[in-house]
Amino acid sequence: MNRTIVLASNNAGKLKEFSELLDPLGFSLRTQGEFNVPEADEPHPTFIENALAKARHASRLTGLAALADDSGVCANALEGAPGVFSARFAGEPKSDARNNSKLIEELAPYADKSAYYYCVLVLVRHANDPQPVIAEGRWDGEIIADARGQGGFGYDPHFWLPPLQKTAAELSAQEKNRLSHRGQALRVLVEKLR
Template sequence: MSRTLILASNNQGKLKEFSALLSSINFDVHAQGEFNVPEAEEPHVTFVENAIAKARHAARLTGKPALADDSGVCVNALGGAPGVYSARYAGEPKSDQRNNEKLIADLSAHVDKSAYYYCVLVFVRHADDPQPVIAEGRWNGEMLAEPRGQGGFGYDAYFWLPEQQKTAAELTAEEKNRLSHRGQALRALIEKLR
């Protein structure tokens, strides 16, 4: 018997990734938009605070358990930027292309291109859950000046993985689920939920 779980996002890439992995523990994942839940405010400067706010928002408006992630790319030479502002790094409206252009321009004067994707997942049983389940993942790499690959989304085409000799956008969906920050966090979350 599968249980309904609200994903506090309308990102189809995330919905696909989460659905694939959470079906193993009998969760039927639905984007919050299916329940007419608007995007939550993300006023915080940390990933965990934003993820908690988004999970509680979705749970409050649907009356169902909710899962939120807050993730982004953190570039060491830029003091961790874009970080929590990854989706809106170049301003509104959100644009992967403009975000990538801004990041590459901001990084052009720096020798250190090291970066990492970071993800925090928060699962709440209900809106006022006093013990949210929290898991995190970190995926190390480097930023390239030119995109490579057609897969993924966000900064994936610029995120170089030295061990794989590929960008995140050149990985198969299976490889990305196994290696990524989100995949790591989701596996940790599944272990905690079991």
């Protein structure tokens, strides 16, 4: 396998986070934008199908191995919503503030505010790889109505972590990377690649 992996994203934060763990293994991670790869459609109802579609798309257009992730927040009382629609829960254009407002409003009638962040990572060695490397992570918490903290993004200011008595937005970047769904999935992926 070529040691260059295309990240099926243009997110600089993800590139930095993933590179920190993959570089020591001898892999060079580059964003799909460096290869003029447009974003893939994400029409599927599950995280894994969307991540696999994004990885295959980037690999097909570059001829290289590709890594993709799909993640979101899932509220138990809402049968896992917003789930794969987390980034666009309140519609277009994407808005963290509107997404959070909608989630809080939809959870209001329920006593159960438990939720979890979920992430799946998919690495394909080539576009038709019949055995992609798959890693997942889950981070449990609760959704609170009042935003707390300045860090993170998305639902983090409303994602309460009872054992820590903090929201995800109140954690340092290092704490979040250690505890988060994405951090967990990335460590599983690294172990599989070793």
